[in-house]
Amino acid sequence: MEAFHLLTRGGTNFNKKKFERDVQLFNQSSKATAKGGASHQDHSELPPELDFFKYAQGGQPKRKGESSEGPKAKKQKLKESQDEGGSDNDQDSPAMGRQRVTAKGTNVPEPAETFRSLESRYELSSLLLGNLEKSGYHQPTGIQAHGIPILLEGRDLVAISPTGTGKTLSYLLPIISALSAPSSSSKQDTGCGVRALVLAPTRELAHQIHNECLKLAQGRKWKIMLFSKATANNLNDKNVRDKVDIVISTPLRLVAAMQSGSVELSNVRHLVLDEADRMLDAEFLSQVQEVIAGCSHPNVQKAVFSATLPAGAEQIAMGMLDNPIRLVVGLKDTPLPLIAQSLTYVADDASKVPTLLQYLSQPYNPPVLIFVSTQDRATSLAEELIINGTRNVDYLHAGMTKKERDDAVSRMRQGQSWVMICTEVMARGMDFKGVREVINYDFPQSVQSYVHRVGRTGRMGREGKAVTFFTNEDGPFLKTIANVILQSGSTVPEWILKLPKPSKMKRKEMGKVKRPETVQEARRVGRSDAIKKRDIITGSKRRKEKEKKPVSVFSNEAHEDSEGDVSS
């Protein structure tokens, strides 16, 4: 209840002591099935997924009992790892290697079987190889094996690889290698401004990339800068400005810096757009174009990375690149098969809370990431859960202060949050190794959103689980998402696949149906009987739904071609 008061005041400073106590409980774990509801299946120790440090050291995640450390030592280590980005890595999973890789373009370099093979081929420094080793990278993933040689040869690249397959390293390693290459022409220009630039759509992601970059560049004296309000001032100092080698930033931040004249991009040789489709959509495009225009050096290597790349975005990307190679790992716009996905029918918005509470009252693997559609709904759902006795509830959206956001992320990284409610901010790129369950409390608004959200789990070859709630109002995109789920190897109720593809008119119409601003409002508005009548579609129940549910909303539309069209 204490936490609730804090929440209603708009603060996110959860009672740390309470959390610590809970974390201890958690460590003992056999007692962790407290009345609040959270429990997990490993009854011997901290769930391996939460033991971030073990991954950093390259241990096998699946095997328990392997850890030689007691909970105390672990806790200490977790503390030390606070604020360290999602930089722990574990690449030993055999599941990583099996994805099909296709490359299109001229003179495509041979993939690298091992990191070490790059040493002779591209004069990769032993220092960098050592840093790789230290960071727990042992065997390149598909995107790394194919992408790194391409970038090391200075080629432009469009890289499409599923969530959690190691895209970040794929572009950071070549940048770091190029910056340290003795023969590099950019060497003599050292001190004349930024040489490499990485753009990402959210601060949290930029922060995470920065951490990763710092780890790989250990032992170098480069200045690697994460742009933010705080660092903007430093840039006024010419000495600082000219010494920056690598910049990681969100677009608007960088554009602001450019306009104030506090950053010089004319020496940039490497430009990367992470989450490229997001960076190239309407809201970011002009900013990104401005940045690209600012990189005035005649020889800028450009690369774009994402798990999803709709045709429109790809076309824009291709227009920016010079004789690029296009790499696709696995299936485009599709979640990893390792993620077990399901759909849950919840009638209307008012029925979501009870459904979620029931879900959380059963054993699950914390932390679970819950996506909602608006900031208000994030805070009000957090309140609802806390009122109802759910423990270690946390939330994160972009309406919070930077500090609040940073704190929430670090609580997440430390395993203090069991239930993290968030908006779309967290959907892309964030690498929380411990997340094994994602719940789409509010239906995702695009295939891309769906793919990225559920991609917060199942990272680096580990298994994951994703549940998506849908209401009568979510009809228009239900079938599309169902097809995505099907394509990635999970099953969906048959009746959903038989739904007609809604026409544009219908979609427009449906779009006008307004979702209550907050979950409280939803409950007030909702029929009281709807709350009791919660139907969860699982297994055999699905069949029943098949006859009943679709009629009301989904079926009275002219049947168009109902072919499964997965890409938007």
Added chain:
DNA sequence: AAAAAAC
């Protein structure tokens, strides 16, 4: 199709 995010 629309909210979120970017400052």
